[in-house]
Amino acid sequence: MFLDQGKGDCSSSPGNNVAGQFFTLIDGEPDRAPETASPKAPPARDQGKDMNTYGLDFHHLGLAVAHPDQAVRFITGLGYTLSPQIYDPLQKVNLIMCHSPGMPALEIISSSGEPGPLDGILKNRTELLYHICFLTRDLTTSLEAMKRDGNQILCVSPPKEAVLFASKPVSFYYVSGFGLIEIIQDVP
Secondary structure: OOOOOOOOOOOOOOOOOHHHHHHHHHOOOOOOOOOOOOOOOOOOOOOOOOOOOOOOEEEEEEEEEOOHHHHHHHHHHOOOEEOOOEEEOOOOEEEEEEEEOOEEEEEEEEEOOOOOOHHHHOOOOOEEEEEEEEEEOOHHHHHHHHHHOOOOEEEEEEEEEEHHHOOEEEEEEEEOOOEEEEEEEOOO
């Protein structure tokens, strides 16, 4: 089964290729998400009331690209300041962090030439804005709050230290009906 029915943890049995299943879904094969039970409708909320009950703060958008030089040219033209490109050996990708006052932060992710998480994402395209990243101070509490609201969550990649984010743990989750999110554990 594709979705974990709300477990949200990253435990998997040997040979279970959860990330491969997810990226096959992004790639359009199959062309829709597997059938799941209809999720519960979220409780009605007043606008502005109960905001951010998940303890997540926006951090950046993730842009996968086959040709980082083209993305860099465009982003620089928008006035972004770019970090030097770095290699993340755990994710097996090259990364550039981009900041601009008044615009969302962007992470440019490109292949290192090794098999890795971008293989499925860039299989039939050269670029894709594919994840939204959030910060949390307590990953377990954030995941439990999302599940309490009826969200179905699939762990795509368990927490790993990320060189781009001062070795803070990052993990990826597919949220049914929303898409892929990255969560950085903002630990001191």
